[in-house]
Amino acid sequence: MAARREYRDPETRHDLGPMNVACAHCGALHWIDERVAASSKHAPEFGICCNHGKVQLEGLHQPPEPLHRLLVGNDAQAQEFRSHITQYNSALAFTSLGVSDDKNINKHGPNAWVFRILGNLRHLSSALTAPDGVSPSYAQLYMYDPSVALQQRMNRNSNLRRDTMQALQTMLTLFHPYAAIYKQAYEILEDVGDVEEAEVRLRVMPGQDHRRYNLPTAEEVAVILPGDGSAGDGRDIILRNRQVNGAPMQRISDIHPAYAPLYYVLLFPHGEHGWHPDIYLDEPEKAHPQRLS
Known part of the structure; x- marks a missing residue:
């Protein structure tokens, strides 16, 4: 039985x-x-x-043109852009994405594409000048003539539309504040000359409004020379003209307010700062409000 x-x-x-x-x-x-x-x-x-x-964050700004049109339009250019928006963003980002992802999860079946992260997600920053014989990438391209930068981006992304890439590159150069800040840092390091291991330190400070961080001014974008006794801060972004021999790319702290806008440039085209540990809960009834962190 x-x-x-x-x-x-x-x-x-x-x-x-x-x-x-x-x-x-x-x-x-x-x-x-x-x-x-x-x-x-x-x-x-x-x-x-x-x-x-109790959590009150500053709202995002309206996307500038042509990004707004590409996000909402129905013409062929807008549809192509939205189909490859991640690739456009990576081509225009200031930092690279450091991640180990699971390659096996998408091998079986016609399911929706899945991005599974193994370990930590991190954003990495390289020197502002590419080594000899190496094509520039990421923030390095914002130091170059726009036509040269555009050609380098298209060399790596030949499947994308050149007119879309050019329009977005011009938009970010005009509207993203870190395009000007990185260029300023590059010029400072160029003025220093051949001093090895000179660096520019980007440290943004909270303003009166606890939801916002202030961008560094010309006085706050300071050059640090070797041996000056300056103490490092893990939340600073350290920019160097050339990569020190054997040194890895710098990992940007995930509590730095520029962590998100330096990579997700099409989500934050105005360079809006993201989360930081000095955001406070909105609790007017309390004399000492708590930090959001």
């Missing part, structure tokens, strides 16, 4: 419904089941987005 299989309830599809319930404080969309237990379906409250209005 054959053994009887153990009975199991048939699998059912779990449906959370539409994700269309807005937070009353910040407008973020949620599923209704994400509301805090103490609230009702008629007056839902959510804590995972803005902690009931």
Whole structure:
């Protein structure tokens, strides 16, 4: 007599419904089941987005042209751009993405492409001048004549549209503040001359508004010479004209406010600073508000 299989309830599809319930404080969309237990379906409250209005971040600016048109347009150029937006962003970024990803996860079946990270995600910064015989890349391209920079980007991304790449390159040169800051750092290091291991240190400081960090001014983009006794800060971005022999690319701290806009240039075309550890919760009833971190 054959053994009887153990009975199991048939699998059912779990449906959370539409994700269309807005937070009353910040407008973020949620599923209704994400509301805090103490609230009702008629007056839902959510804590995972803005902690009931205590987290108040500065809003993003309207994307400048031509980026706005490429994001919302329906013509062939806009559709091509959105199909390759990640590649365009990487070609125009100031920093490189350092990551080990799982190559095996996308080998089976026609499922949607998955980007699975193994270990830590990190952003890396190289010297402002490429070594002899090596083509410039990332921030180095912002030091070059625009026509030379465009050709280098197209050499590496021949499947992309040249007119789109040129328009986005011009836009970032005009609107992204770090294009000018990196160029200024490059000129400072050029003026120093042949002093080896001279560096420029970018340290942005919180302003009166705890949601914002101030960009460095000409006085704050300081050149550091070897042996001057300056103490390093892990949250600084250190820029050098040439890579020190044997030195790896510099890893930018993920708590630096420029960590996101230096890589995700098409998401932050105005160079809007991201998260930093000095953001405070908006708690006017407390004499000493807590840091968001």
